[in-house]
Amino acid sequence: MKQDRTEIWREHYAQGRGFRPLGVRERALLAEHAPAPRDGRPGRALDVGCGTGELAAALAGLGYAVDAVDFAPEAITRARAEHSGVLPQVRFRCLDVEHDELPNPPEGSGPGYDLITMRSCVAFIRDRSRLLHALGARLRTGGALVVITPVVAHTPEARRHIALEEGELDLIAEGFEETGRFDAEGLAVLVLRGPGGSFTAVEKLRPAPQAVLGAAAVVTDGAGRVLLGRSTRSMWELPGGRVETGESAQAAAVRELAEETGLTAREDAAHVVTVLHDDRFDVRRVTPVVRVTGWAGELGLPEPHRFSRWEWHPPHTLASLGRIFMPSAQALNAVWPGVLPGLPPVHSYPCESGVPPVPGEPAEAARLRGRMADAVIRRGWAPSPAVRAALREVPRHRFVPEASLETAYDDDLAVVTVREAPGTAVSSVSAPWLQADMAERLRLEPGGAVLEVGSGGYNAELLAHLVGPRGRVVTVDIDPYVVRRTRRLCAEAGSGRVTAVLGDGALGAPAHVPAGGFGGVIITHTASDIAPAWREQLAEGGRLVVPLDVAGYTRSVALVRRGDVLVAEHWTYCGFVRDRGGAARAVPAAVLAGGAVTARWEGGVAGDVPALDDALRGRRHELATGVVVPGRYSFETLQLYAATTQRGFCRLSGAKDPALIAQQDAAAIVSGGSLAYLTHVAIHDAPDPADRLSEFRVHAYGPAAPGLAERLAGCVRAWDRHVRDRGYPPMTVHPADTRADALPPGDVFDMPSARLVIRWPGRTARVPGPAAPPAAAAERA
Numbered sequence: 095m096k097q098d099r100t101e102i103w104r105e106h107y108a109q110g111r112g113f114r115p116l117g118v119r120e121r122a123l124l125a126e127h128a129p130a131p132r133d134g135r136p137g138r139a140l141d142v143g144c145g146t147g148e149l150a151a152a153l154a155g156l157g158y159a160v161d162a163v164d165f166a167p168e169a170i171t172r173a174r175a176e177h178s179g180v181l182p183q184v185r186f187r188c189l190d191v192e193h194d195e196l197p198n199p200p201e202g203s204g205p206g207y208d209l210i211t212m213r214s215c216v217a218f219i220r221d222r223s224r225l226l227h228a229l230g231a232r233l234r235t236g237g238a239l240v241v242i243t244p245v246v247a248h249t250p251e252a253r254r255h256i257a258l259e260e261g262e263l264d265l266i267a268e269g270f271e272e273t274g275r276f277d278a279e280g281l282a283v284l285v286l287r288g289p290g291g292s293f294t295a296v297e298k299l300r301p302a303p304q305a306v307l308g309a310a311a312v313v314t315d316g317a318g319r320v321l322l323g324r325s326t327r328s329m330w331e332l333p334g335g336r337v338e339t340g341e342s343a344q345a346a347a348v349r350e351l352a353e354e355t356g357l358t359a360r361e362d363a364a365h366v367v368t369v370l371h372d373d374r375f376d377v378r379r380v381t382p383v384v385r386v387t388g389w390a391g392e393l394g395l396p397e398p399h400r401f402s403r404w405e406w407h408p409p410h411t412l413a414s415l416g417r418i419f420m421p422s423a424q425a426l427n428a429v430w431p432g433v434l435p436g437l438p439p440v441h442s443y444p445c446e447s448g449v450p451p452v453p454g455e456p457a458e459a460a461r462l463r464g465r466m467a468d469a470v471i472r473r474g475w476a477p478s479p480a481v482r483a484a485l486r487e488v489p490r491h492r493f494v495p496e497a498s499l500e501t502a503y504d505d506d507l508a509v510v511t512v513r514e515a516p517g518t519a520v521s522s523v524s525a526p527w528l529q530a531d532m533a534e535r536l537r538l539e540p541g542g543a544v545l546e547v548g549s550g551g552y553n554a555e556l557l558a559h560l561v562g563p564r565g566r567v568v569t570v571d572i573d574p575y576v577v578r579r580t581r582r583l584c585a586e587a588g589s590g591r592v593t594a595v596l597g598d599g600a601l602g603a604p605a606h607v608p609a610g611g612f613g614g615v616i617i618t619h620t621a622s623d624i625a626p627a628w629r630e631q632l633a634e635g636g637r638l639v640v641p642l643d644v645a646g647y648t649r650s651v652a653l654v655r656r657g658d659v660l661v662a663e664h665w666t667y668c669g670f671v672r673d674r675g676g677a678a679r680a681v682p683a684a685v686l687a688g689g690a691v692t693a694r695w696e697g698g699v700a701g702d703v704p705a706l707d708d709a710l711r712g713r714r715h716e717l718a719t720g721v722v723v724p725g726r727y728s729f730e731t732l733q734l735y736a737a738t739t740q741r742g743f744c745r746l747s748g749a750k751d752p753a754l755i756a757q758q759d760a761a762a763i764v765s766g767g768s769l770a771y772l773t774h775v776a777i778h779d780a781p782d783p784a785d786r787l788s789e790f791r792v793h794a795y796g797p798a799a800p801g802l803a804e805r806l807a808g809c810v811r812a813w814d815r816h817v818r819d820r821g822y823p824p825m826t827v828h829p830a831d832t833r834a835d836a837l838p839p840g841d842v843f844d845m846p847s848a849r850l851v852i853r854w855p856g857r858t859a860r861v862p863g864p865a866a867p868p869a870a871a872a873e874r875a
Contacts, residue, residue: 100166103165103166104166104167104168106166107145107146107168107169107172108168112145112146112148113145113213113214114214115148116149116213117278117281119277119278120213120242120278120283121152123278123285124152124153124240125156127238127240127276127285128156128211128238128240128285129156129157130156130158130208135204136159137157137158137159137208137209138158138159138160138161138199138204138207138208139153139158139159139160139207139208139209139210139211140160140161140163140197140207140209140210140211140229140232141153141210141211141213142163142191142210142211142212143212143213143214143215143216143218144163144164144169144170144173144186145164145169145173145213145214145215146169146173146176146177147162147174147177147184148177149213150162150173150177150180150184150186151177151180151184153184153209153211154180154183154184155180158208158209159183159184160183160184160185161185161187161197161199161207162184162185162186162187163186163187163188163189163197164186164188164189165188165190165191165192166188167188170186170187170188173186174186191219191225192219192221192225195457195458195461196228196229196232204234205234206235206237207233207234207237208233208234208236208237208238209237209238209239209240210229210232210233210237210240211240211241211242212229212239212241212242212243213241213243214243214244216241216243216258216266217243217244217255217256217257217258218256220393220405221405221406221407222262222265222266222403222405223265223268223269223407223411223415224319224405224406224407224408224411226239226241226266226269227269227289227411227414230269230270230286230289231289231290231498233287233289236287237287238285238286238287239270239284239285239286239287239289240284240285240286241266241282241283241284241286242278242281242282242283242284243257243258243263243281243284244256244257244258244280244281245257245258245259245263245280245281245282246260247260248280248281249280259402261328261402262402262403263275263282263284264328265328265416266286267284267286268291268415268416269289269290269416270286270287270288270289270291271287271288271290271291272287272288273286273287274286289414290414291415291416292414292416293412293413293414293416293417293418293423293434294416294417295418295419295420295423295424295434295437295438296329296417296418296419296420297374297419297420298327298419300374300375300376300377306379307337307380308335308337308346308380308381308421309334309335309343309347309350309381309382309383309384310332310333310347310382310383310384310421310422310425311332311333311334311347311348311350311351311364311384311386312332312383312384312385312386312425312429313333313351313357313359313389314406314454315406315454316453316454317406317454317455317456317457318454318455318456318459318492319408319454319456320406320407320408320409320412320426321333321355321357321404321405321406322404322405322407322422323400323403323404323405324401324402324403324404324405325400325401325402325419326400326401326402328417329416329418329419330415330416330417330418330419330422331401331418331422332419332422332426333347333350333351333354334346334347334351334384335350335353335354337382342361343366343382343384344361344364344365344366344384345361345364346384347364347382347386348360348361348364348386351386351389353396353397354396354400354401355393355396355404356392356393356394356395357389357390357391357392357393358389358390358391359388359389359390360388363387363388363389364385364386365384365385365386365387365448365449365450366383366384366385367383367384367385367428367429367444367445367449367582367585368382368383368428368442368443368444368445369381369382369383369442369443369445370382370383370421370424370425370428370440370443371440371441371443372440372441379421381421381424381425383428383429385429385452387449387450387452408456409426409430409495409496410433410496410499412426412434413433413435413496418434424437424440428442429582430495430496430582430583430586431575431578431579431582431583432495432511432512432579433495433496444578444582449585451586451587451588451590452587455489455491455492456499459489459491459503462491462499462500462502462503463485463486463489463490463491463503464486465505466485466490466503466504466526467482467485467486467526469505469506469527470485470505470526470527470530471485473505473527475527475530475534476530476531476534477534478534480538480559480560481530481533481534481556481560483559484533484556484559484560485526485530485556487559488552488555488556488559489587490502490503490523490526490552492583492586492587493523493550493551493555493583494509494511494523494552495583496511497509503526504525504526505525505527506525506526506527508522508525508528509522510522511523511550511576511579512573512575512576512579521548521549521571521573521576522550523550523551523552524553524618524670528666529553529556531650532616532639532650532666533553533556533557533560533616535637535639535650535652535663535664535666536560536613536614536616536637536639536652537614537637538557538560538561538565538613538614539561539613540560540561540562540564540565541561541564541565542561542613543561543565543566543567543612543613544561544565544566544568544612544613544614544615544616545567545568545569545570545602545603545606545607545612545614545615545631545632546567546568546569546570546616546617546618547570547571547599547602547615547616547617547618547619547628548569548570548571548599548617548618548619549569549570549571549576549577549579549580549594549618550569550576550580550618551579551580551583551588551592553616553618554567554569554584554592554594555567555584555587555592557614557616558588558589558591558592559589561613563591565591566591566593567591567592567593568592568595568603568612569592569593569595570594570595570596570599570602570603571594571595571597572596572597572598574596577594577595577596580592580594581594593606599617599619599625600623600627601625602615602625602627602630602631603631604631607631610633610634611630611631611632611633611634611636612631612632612633612636613633613636614632614636614638614639615631615632615636615637615638615640616639616640617638617639617640617641618641618670619670620641620642620643620648620669620670621642621643622643622845623845623846623847624638624640624642624653624660624845624848625847626847628640629655629658629660629827632655633655634655634656634657635654635656636654636655637652637654637655637663638652638653638655638660639651639652639653640653641669641670643696644734644737644738645696645734645737645738645743645745645843646681646694647730647733647734648669648670649665649666649668649730649734650665650666650667650668651664651665651666651825652664652665653827658828658829659826659827660826660827661825661826661827662822662824662825662826662827665821665822667728667730681694681695681696682694682695682699682700683695683700684700684701684703684706686703686706686707686710687707687710687711687754689748690748690754690755691710691746691747691748691754691755692746692747693706693744693745693746693762693764693769694744694745694746694747695764696737696743696745701742701744701764701765701766701769702764702766702767704767705766705767705768705796706764706768706769706795706796708767708796709767709768709769709795709796709797709799710754710769710795712795713795714754714793714794714795714799715794715795715800715803716791716792716793716794716803717792717794717800717804717807718789718791719789719791719792719807719810719814720789720811721790721810721811721813721814722787722788722789722790723774723787723788723789723790724784724785724786724787724788725780725782725783725784725785725786725787725788726783726784729818731817731818731820731821731822732810732813732817733761734852735809735812735813735817735854736761736763736772736806736809736810736813738841738843738850738852738854739809739841739857740763740805740806740809741763741765742763742764742765743763744762744763744764744769745759745760745761745762746760746762746769746771755793760772760773762806763802763805763806765798765802766797766798767796767797768794768795768796768797768798768799768802769794769795769796769802770792770793770795770799770803770805770806771792771794771806772791772792772810773790773791773792774788774789774790774791775788775789775791776788777789790810792806792807792810794806812856815856816854816855816856817854817855817856820855823852823853823854824852824853825850825851825852825853826838826850826851827848827849827850827851828848828849828850828851829847829848830845830846830847830848830849837849837851838851838853839851839853840853840854841853841854841857
């Protein structure tokens with residue numbers, strides 16, 4: 095127990111004892127392989143298990159500023175007294191690295207440590223792999239973790255408890271890309287760089303036929319970490335084993351857990367969440383995955399002939415553990431879909447009804463969640479007490495188990511959870527500030543029902559927190575994997591008020607619409623159309639919050655239902671993954687100028703590509719607009735203003751080549767074989783970005799370049815006079831078959847299923863054009 099260990103070491107240091115003195119060879123290896131940086135910045139080092147401070151003082155002599163930590167107060171007291179000459183270059187601190195939050199370098203010293211050392215203490219760390227992973231994550235790029243330890247082969251039998259076997263040394267090095275091993279008078283010195291190793295799912299030999307039905311027990315501790323054993327076959331395995339004749343899978347899991355680890359659990363705390371089956375050679379292997387929700391006892395090693403150690407691992411570190419037994423890897427991925435990507439397919443039969451949520455999280459998660467909530471609130475995205483409380487209470491990290499706590503609780507970061515191909519995200523958990531803003535715009539009431547289109551788990555649970563115990567959330571997604579993941583993660587850490595449904599989100603959730611409709615509908619992917627089902631399944635006066643793509647520009651728009659019309663209430667600049675299913679659309683695009691430029695016609699009608707290609711080879715016409723904006727000024731309304739008022743609108747993107755196109759993404763208009771695009775150039779520099787000034791200018795190519803440039807410049811000037819600093823315009827959304835004479839005045843932007851009418855200030859009221867015929871609308875989609 096921790097208390098027993100603490101007393102032993104406190105007595106050890108109080109009696110004046112220590113460890114083997116730091117040797118000449120050790121000092122030489124540190125100076126050679128871990129010298130302090132020579133690039134002009136101060137080097138930072140962390141000495142873990144510093145004892146009485148000898149190594150920390152040596153690191154100070156190499157030029158490091160050192161954070162030295164030990165969990166025994168007597169050690170720290172002696173270190174400060176015996177090495178007072180290196181204070182304050184060395185900061186001695188009492189800290190238990192196995193249970194307390196690990197330190198970070200002081201503010202202003204840059205991210206991470208250049209060097210982390212562990213001397214003569216690693217053998218006493220129980221969850222060794224977890225700690226080494228956490229320490230590796232605190233290294234700067236290129237930094238080193240140096241582990242110095244006695245080796246069993248060179249240690250007297252009476253003292254071998256302080257030493258490591260060769261296999262354990264190999265395990266320490268497994269999670270690093272660069273490893274070096276050196277000898278220092280019988281001590282092993284490991285120099286490790288490049289943390290963040292990978293995993294390999296490995297098999298044993300052909301299983302015996304009587305062992306093909308074997309339960310895998312997934313057990314977590316109070317910090318949400320999962321238990322894995324390092325087997326004598328040098329791989330990580332879950333507790334578990336053969337299901338005996340007449341025995342249930344739950345009983346087998348509980349029995350094997352006790353036999354292998356010493357932990358005890360009741361059968362009513364063991365739940366089969368899925369049954370996996372695959373083939374190993376000529377044997378069909380069946381693995382019930384049993385989630386254990388409660389246990390007791392002390393972790394031991396009852397079967398040392400099978401396992402060398404048991405450790406608790408945070409789910410997000412599993413993908414860096416090296417060798418994992420294949421059935422254990424598949425079981426882990428069944429409980430936390432996505433934590434071990436790239437596994438071979440396996441047949442899975444979910445049977446998780448009745449599994450209660452499993453509690454447990456590290457103290458650091460609560461602290462980081464509070465910090466995230468504070469940042470979102472401070473920036474004004476969560477003004478209501480209900481949304482603030484949801485941010486502070488819903489455990490976001492448990493819905494992104496593949497991400498570190500720091501990543502999960504970054505207030506400005508979306509976490510990609512599913513990729514269709516490298517670099518192409520198809521599902522993600524959006525940035526907290528944006529989820530908070532969209533939740534606020536729904537204006538949900540306790541007891542209400544909400545439809546979410548695009549699943550993930552965390553956002554649905556935020557909404558479930560807002561509608562309370564009498565409310566419910568229906569979340570629908572077209573991807574079976576996303577739905578399975580959502581169900582599983584909500585079962586692990588959810589409220590029980592989220593129903594995940596497989597289906598095309600463009601159809602809503604017709605089998606789950608409450609009487610009178612949903613109180614709110616939220617879309618969590620970029621939508622290039624307003625599906626009729628979203629309006630039809632929304633209650634009168636309810637709100638639809640949708641990231642709406644208008645000519646390639648996405649804004650989260652809050653729309654209130656007024657009969658068959660949706661009225662815009664609020665706009666937020668944002669970005670989301672693309673829509674899929676029936677709402678997905680292809681956008682005409684053309685590669686121009688030998689691949690240097692790509693043109694995208696988001697409205698669906700492409701220009702004269704050969705003529706445009708020729709135009710870009712000609713002279714560039716330039717025109718100043720006279721419109722000046724300060725640095726960090728958001729001109730997001732200008733993008734939509736141009737896109738919805740200018741004929742022939744398109745967007746240009748490509749390699750940054752000032753001789754051809756001066757920016758990566760540009761609003762443009764095209765007419766025949768000519769084009770004009772909008773850019774901005776710096777006209778006044780200043781140390782503070784807010785004091786810098788830029789002017790909008792137009793570049794144009796082709797025979798009609800002067801006229802096109804003047805038209806686009808006129809658009810910018812009109813925006814400057816009538817729209818700038820006034821926010822977004824009024825907008826209404828009407829069914830696609832609404833006749834022109836039934837639409838209000840304004841600029842009309844047609845989508846396949848809807849007609850948007852935007853009333854820009856300063857625009858002359860007009861009678862809108864006729865509704866697009868359904869066939870043309872479908873063709874544009």
